[in-house]
Amino acid sequence: xxxxxxxxxxxxxxxxxxxxxxxxxxxxxxxxxxxxxxxxxxxxxxxxxxxxxxxxxxxxxxxxxxxxxxxxxxxxxxxxxxxxxxxxxxxxxxxxxxxxxxxxxxxxxxxxxxxxxxxxxxxxxxxxxxxxxxxxxxxxxxxxxxxxxxx
Numbered sequence: 324x325x326x327x328x329x330x331x332x333x334x335x336x337x338x339x340x341x342x343x344x345x346x347x348x349x350x351x352x353x354x355x356x357x358x359x360x361x362x363x364x365x366x367x368x369x370x371x372x373x374x375x376x377x378x379x380x381x382x383x384x385x386x387x388x389x390x391x392x393x394x395x396x397x398x399x400x401x402x403x404x405x406x407x408x409x410x411x412x413x414x415x416x417x418x419x420x421x422x423x424x425x426x427x428x429x430x431x432x433x434x435x436x437x438x439x440x441x442x443x444x445x446x447x448x449x450x451x452x453x454x455x456x457x458x459x460x461x462x463x464x465x466x467x468x469x470x471x472x473x474x
Contacts, residue, residue: 339405346406362409366401369394369412393421 324332346355373394377387393415400412414420 335407339407342406358406358409359404362401362412363404366398366403366412368398369401370398373398389421389425390418393424 343355343359346358373391376391377395380387380391397412397415400408400415415424
């Protein structure tokens with residue numbers, strides 16, 4: 324296991340514990356516990372409202388918006404007790420942060436909501452040829468003999 328992974332696995336919980344005891348030292352046990360655990364019902368509310376918005380867009384056969392997706396992720400982070408997860412969840416509400424985090428994934432969706440797969444095509448005698456397998460509606464998906472038939 325490399326150092327960055329070890330730092331993430333052991334360093335993050337240590338950071339949360341040190342931050343919690345710093346809050347205890349500065350503000351007392353009551354405020355530290357309140358700050359640590361208030362995120363659970365807040366996260367549940369955020370996740371529930373974002374989930375309803377995603378369900379409404381799914382009923383319209385549209386993919387959920389980027390804001391809804393990040394609100395759901397923020398809700399999950401809020402439900403994990405800890406100061407730094409709450410800070411990360413709050414950062415996910417900022418549209419500039421959402422755009423920066425979503426930029427590697429922008430080419431995955433096409434206008435119709437499907438995946439933008441790279442398909443090998445070539446032209447032969449003025450006809451576009453797309454490499455692939457034809458699946459008939461009556462074929463058994465677990466029977467490999469049906470894949471090699473010619474008809």
